[in-house]
């Protein structure tokens with residue numbers, strides 16, 4: 001831990017009114033200081049159980065909005081307001097309303113990586129861990145799914161429903177850095193390693209996986225698998241936790257440059273400042289929050305009764321049409 005800004009005792013004093021939540025992609029110092037480290041769904045659940053007046057949310061904008069919506073009586077603070085997910089920004093509410101007008105018979109399932117205004121237009125949310133379960137749990141046969149077209153592609157392979165990506169180009173700027181060639185190279189270098197790939201990666205990358213996993217499913221798979229080595233296709237921040245929780249195993253990032261710049265805006269100095277000043281308070285318009293919360297609550301309810309699948313073994317042998325690069 002970096003003690004240049006705050007020593008151990010000072011940190012203890014500063015954090016006494018806070019529950020600190022950190023996404024798996026945060027810098028190691030923040031992950032180590034957090035009360036809870038996890039993925040979007042895990043953090044949503046942790047935020048809902050919080051028993052302190054403040055939440056310090058170390059992740060990106062849409063995640064902090066979820067925490068604020070689930071905890072209207074708590075103050076949610078972030079280290080940096082500029083930690084905004086570009087994928088979430090790709091689906092403004094207006095664009096979703098246009099798609100709904102075009103497909104009035106479709107249900108709307110949105111990846112949790114969306115902002116409150118778009119969520120207010122959704123029937124239900126999902127995460128990368130539970131997307132397949134959520135889509136298969138709803139009645140409609142036609143689904144508007146946004147904003148990640150690569151996750152939409154993954155879901156479409158595990159359901160009979162018609163999946164319409166909205167927008168057609170939605171993607172994570174970090175995961176699309178990972179190309180097929182990078183995985184092939186890693187597999188050549190580490191032939192014994194099990195390959196775990198995040199569903200925000202391109203389809204052609206997903207097809208090279210042993211398992212398609214959300215970050216939390218990667219943690220689970222790494223613990224349960226008999227393999228001693230793993231090739232990891234996601235943002236490199238996850239490797240800190242994988243190594244920490246599995247000291248006898250080896251983890252190799254498919255691509256060291258798969259770094260989410262926006263997640264890394266939350267530096268240790270800003271983290272300490274946020275605890276000291278309690279200034280960057282996340283606010284969501286109450287009318288929008290109420291509507292958006294319904295979709296979030298529906299996801300949490302469905303997830304409790306229908307737990308997500310474990311890591312999904314990759315399905316091979318299908319074409320990958322319509323998966324052009326950005």
Ligand code: SF4
Nearest residue numbers: 085087172173174260
């Ligand atoms: S990793 Fe991708 S989806 Fe996650 S916050 Fe960064 S840009 Fe958004």
